Amino acid sequence: MAxxxxxxxxxxxLYDKIxxxxxxxxxxxxxxxxxxxxxxxxxxxxxxxxxxxxxxxxIQIARHPNRPDSLSLARLIxxxxxxxxxxxxxxxxxxxxxxxxFVKKSRVMLIGHQKGHGTKENIYRNFGMPHxxxxxxxxxxxxxxxxxxxxxxxxxxxxxxFPGIEAEQRGQAEAIARNLKExxxxxxxxxxxxxxEGGSGGALAIGVSNKMYMLEYSVYSVISPEGCxxxxxxDAKKADIASLNLxxxxxxxxxxxxxxxxxxxxxxxxxxxxxxVASTIKRQITKDLNEFNVQSExxxxxxxxxxxxxxGRFTS
Amino acid sequence: xxxxxxFANKKNLxxxxxIKNIDKLNIPGNLWVxxxxxxxxxxxxxxxxxxxxxxxxxxxxRITPEERIDYLxxxxxxxxxxxxxxxxxxxxxxxxxxYEDRLIKAQEKSKYLDAIIIGTAKINGIPVNIGIxxxxxxxxxxxxxxxxxxxxxxENGIExxxxxxxFTSSGGARMQEGILxxxxxxxxxxxxxxxxxxxxxxxxxxxxxxxxxxxxxxAMLGDIQIAEPGALISFAGPRVIEQTIKQKIPxxxxxxxxxxxxxxxxxxxxxxxxxxxxxNIISILQAQEENK
Ligand SMILES: [Zn+2]
Numbered sequence: 134m135a136x137x138x139x140x141x142x143x144x145x146x147l148y149d150k151i152x153x154x155x156x157x158x159x160x161x162x163x164x165x166x167x168x169x170x171x172x173x174x175x176x177x178x179x180x181x182x183x184x185x186x187x188x189x190x191x192i193q194i195a196r197h198p199n200r201p202d203s204l205s206l207a208r209l210i211x212x213x214x215x216x217x218x219x220x221x222x223x224x225x226x227x228x229x230x231x232x233x234x235f236v237k238k239s240r241v242m243l244i245g246h247q248k249g250h251g252t253k254e255n256i257y258r259n260f261g262m263p264h265x266x267x268x269x270x271x272x273x274x275x276x277x278x279x280x281x282x283x284x285x286x287x288x289x290x291x292x293x294x295f296p297g298i299e300a301e302q303r304g305q306a307e308a309i310a311r312n313l314k315e316x317x318x319x320x321x322x323x324x325x326x327x328x329x330e331g332g333s334g335g336a337l338a339i340g341v342s343n344k345m346y347m348l349e350y351s352v353y354s355v356i357s358p359e360g361c362x363x364x365x366x367x368d369a370k371k372a373d374i375a376s377l378n379l380x381x382x383x384x385x386x387x388x389x390x391x392x393x394x395x396x397x398x399x400x401x402x403x404x405x406x407x408x409x410v411a412s413t414i415k416r417q418i419t420k421d422l423n424e425f426n427v428q429s430e431x432x433x434x435x436x437x438x439x440x441x442x443x444x445g446r447f448t449s
Numbered sequence: 450x451x452x453x454x455x456f457a458n459k460k461n462l463x464x465x466x467x468i469k470n471i472d473k474l475n476i477p478g479n480l481w482v483x484x485x486x487x488x489x490x491x492x493x494x495x496x497x498x499x500x501x502x503x504x505x506x507x508x509x510x511r512i513t514p515e516e517r518i519d520y521l522x523x524x525x526x527x528x529x530x531x532x533x534x535x536x537x538x539x540x541x542x543x544x545x546x547x548y549e550d551r552l553i554k555a556q557e558k559s560k561y562l563d564a565i566i567i568g569t570a571k572i573n574g575i576p577v578n579i580g581i582x583x584x585x586x587x588x589x590x591x592x593x594x595x596x597x598x599x600x601x602x603x604e605n606g607i608e609x610x611x612x613x614x615x616f617t618s619s620g621g622a623r624m625q626e627g628i629l630x631x632x633x634x635x636x637x638x639x640x641x642x643x644x645x646x647x648x649x650x651x652x653x654x655x656x657x658x659x660x661x662x663x664x665x666x667x668a669m670l671g672d673i674q675i676a677e678p679g680a681l682i683s684f685a686g687p688r689v690i691e692q693t694i695k696q697k698i699p700x701x702x703x704x705x706x707x708x709x710x711x712x713x714x715x716x717x718x719x720x721x722x723x724x725x726x727x728x729n730i731i732s733i734l735q736a737q738e739e740n741k
Contacts, residue, residue, distance in 0.1 A: 296685035296693045306664035306684040317639030334665045355631040365544035444632040445593030446539045
């Protein structure tokens with residue numbers, strides 16, 4: 134059984150009970166009735182839990198160890214996916230993956246943050262926190278895509294940039310900044326999906342896109358709720374209140390005009406069916422690429438520029 | 450994330466401030482200030498006349514936008530633009546106090562509406578577009594107003610062909626404006642891309658501190674990047690690094706001179722030489738334009 138989330142525990146207890154009863158029943162009709170009853174109750178409970186999630190609970194789903202990762206999704210979304218590596222300067226950063234393939238008949242360049250599923254894999258992937266060479270690889274691949282007129286898909290899933298000495302020494306601020314600048318002027322369409330955690334500058338560094346989506350139980354934030362809590366609330370344990378204040382859920386971010394739409398997840402979260410998630414994303418990509426097909430390079434650039442140009446709220 | 454670090458600095462600064470207050474010897478008509486770096490006691494009139502730089506150890510004090518205008522721009526040449534743009538507490542953000550209250554306090558204390566002023570000015574007769582961040586306003590943090598004003602001074606540069614110079618001093622994105630603060634990084638960087646494609650010079654002067662979302666957007670996108678001596682320039686600051694990954698920080702790490710050594714900036718320039726340096730750079734970059 135996958136790691137359970139705290140708020141799902143009452144539900145899992147019900148499932149346990151169902152299993153036990155099934156073991157006992159042996160075709161006993163009375164018990165069979167009761168099992169059906171409990172199953173109905175469990176289904177109802179599941180719907181209730183998932184329709185009233187707090188931001189903090191959504192974060193837990195977004196960080197679920199079995200949540201689909203970029204590389205797995207890339208292989209489910211694309212045909213003939215071929216991975217591409219390295220920034221041609223320093224090294225290949227395993228926390229960002231990229232490659233080319235087909236989505237139906239369209240060519241795509243797919244780039245994403247890469248988390249692991251176990252401890253060992255997560256250490257290799259640096260928990261999805263890129264070093265500068267990761268952003269530089271992403272930019273190299275985007276420029277390559279632009280050269281050959283290939284649309285770009287990015288999958289965002291990172292706690293944020295890596296707070297380490299080497300990452301700073303090699304200029305992660307410059308690497309992120311350069312991506313923001315260059316992405317704003319790329320002549321092919323860019324479509325982004327926040328699939329898990331959209332953490333701060335590390336997320337935005339591959340997120341300056343024409344179309345931006347968030348999976349239903351993903352989050353997108355200027356700072357992690359934990360970081361915000363320890364700075365503003367002077368108490369890292371107040372991440373809960375910080376997450377409420379920061380407005381980081383897909384619904385909130387949609388209201389603020391930063392994303393175009395929310396991508397529905399299977400009931401109980403994306404970790405319950407990677408295939409379903411992949412096919413929903415694939416459908417969205419196909420739909421968008423059809424729209425972009427009739428647009429000129431200039432129109433594509435202008436749409437992206439104007440979208441970001443109007444972001445921000447103030448009075449005068 | 451590096452905002453963590455900004456707060457660490459702020460605390461240090463507060464400490465320094467209180468020390469400084471004790472060290473202010475209020476002899477009638479005189480005011481003395483102790484250098485936080487070398488502890489030299491400085492006559493505050495002298496300090497002001499020497500660009501707020503310690504005469505003994507060259508420690509660069511943080512300065513206000515007025516002081517920067519005074520030290521670096523031609524007399525009475527600065528014309529402020531878009532001064533009425535005001536921040537809004539659109540998230541109803543409340544930590545230890547509501548964002549709305551924080552804004553009012555910062556506005557009363559600093560006499561500014563937000564953490565940047567922009568305008569046109571002259572440097573030795575050359576017309577320039579200027580943005581000056583104000584660290585004394587909520588740590589120079591970037592929310593919608595800062596992002597908008599940076600974007601507008603760049604757009605103005607696109608219209609007038611004036612070179613754009615931005616003095617950065619900022620702890621990073623303003624958390625109280627949530628995801629829209631993050632989006633200011635994209636907005637300002639996109640505007641710089643347009644400016645750059647028209648070959649209009651864009652120069653950044655990185656002042657203490659320049660961290661987080663500010664360094665990871667318009668601060669690090671200069672055609673030429675200059676830093677004042679000893680400025681903290683980083684994405685994730687030293688405190689965050691120490692706390693999260695328990696790495697020991699080498700001395701001088703993330704200071705201007707460190708960034709120069711690591712190829713991240715073009716030069717480190719003493720405040721007294723900034724004006725003539727900027728004039729020189731602009732006249733060389735623009736001369737090339739005129740020869741075409
Ligand atoms: Zn000194």
